[in-house]
Amino acid sequence: MRVDARIIHVEIDGETIQCTPRGRLFKEETEDKPEGGEMKNPIAVGDQVSVGHDGNPPGVEAVLPRRNALVRVASSHDPRGQVLCANVDQLLVVGSLQEPRFSSNRTDRILSACHHANITTGLVLNKTDLDRDGSAEEIAATYRAAGMEVLLTSAKESSGLEAFAELLRGKTTVLYGASGGGKSTLINGIQPGLDLKTARISAHWNTGRHTTSYSQLHRVEAVDGWVVDTPGIRTFRLFGLNNLQLRETYPEFAAYADQCHFPNCAHDHEPDCAIFDAVEAGKIAPTRYASYVEILDELAPPPDDAGTVLPPEEAGFE
Ligand code: GDP
Ligand code: ZN
DSSP states (O other), rough: OEEOOOOSEETTTEEEEEEEHHHHHHHHHHHHHHGSSBBSSSSOOOOOOOEETSSSSSSEEEEEOOOOOEEEETTTTEEEEEEEEEEEEEEEEESSSTTTTTTTHHHHHHHHHHHHHHOOEEEEOOOOOGGGGGGHHHHHHHHHTTTOOEEETTTTTTHOOOEEEEEEEETEEEEEETTTSSSHHHHHSSSSTHHHHHHHHHHHHHHOOSSOOOOOOEGGGTTEEEEEEEETOOOBBBOOOOHHHGGGOOOHHHHHHHHHSSOOOOOOSSSTTTHHHHHHHSSSSSHHHHHHHHHHHHSSSOOOOTTTOOOOTTTTOO
């Protein structure tokens, strides 16, 4: 299935039909406030839906319960959640070592979001042919210490492509990474002819709208899998978690966290913080800690009255 604002392409028994979202769909979702707040889009690529055939075009009437959903803050002007995709098996960050340079901040944001959403992650470090200063091994070690599978590839030199194909085999995979990192080239390397870029352009012509934030499921026959491309995502702000929940999304903190002086330490320069000490001692990567502190600043604290049920007037109901 793929989604743009007005037309929803739904696959039924191998055939794709065009549907419209029913008004009810938007209303129900807004009233439910799922996953920690209001959503901008009630339906996303990867969703399973029920379709009513009594209209022309047919209408999407409901979204079936999701296995998982990747959600970000819609934009700097819109605090609602934006669901980027649902029901995926894994997300692979494709980070190039150079051109563009690897960004730990961009990487760590999406990894934390996936951790929170229960989506397995992996890291593909591409363009190893451009790695002149040996940073590939250092970056790989950082993310292996965070419990992740890391693969080194050069799509240009066709190295690591077999292992990349094995990562995708039989799964629905989100490919995430800065534009220019090599996502299209990698996919093309395992299935020549499947060009994510071509799909982006035809999508543009299809809808007649200038859109960059458009995602689609692509069948990758060669590995019996699917990939979701995520073009045009420049900023990923985490949605639906508070600043104390962020700690849990950094797996390499777990070994030290119970040695902090304050049992509820946010690891944000509190005295006697074992995480800070571990960074100083070279046991936790400084890049990971830097991204942690930056994301932490963007997240709200948990509500003071967490766990207290307010009387209806105070909770804002009439
Ligand atoms: P996407 O935006 O992530 O889909 O990136 P592309 O696949 O379009 O790649 C962007 C540019 O990087 C293209 O010019 C590719 O030829 C080039 N590129 C892709 N993989 C590699 C690689 O492993 N090494 C080098 N040197 N260039 C690559
Ligand atoms: Zn601490």
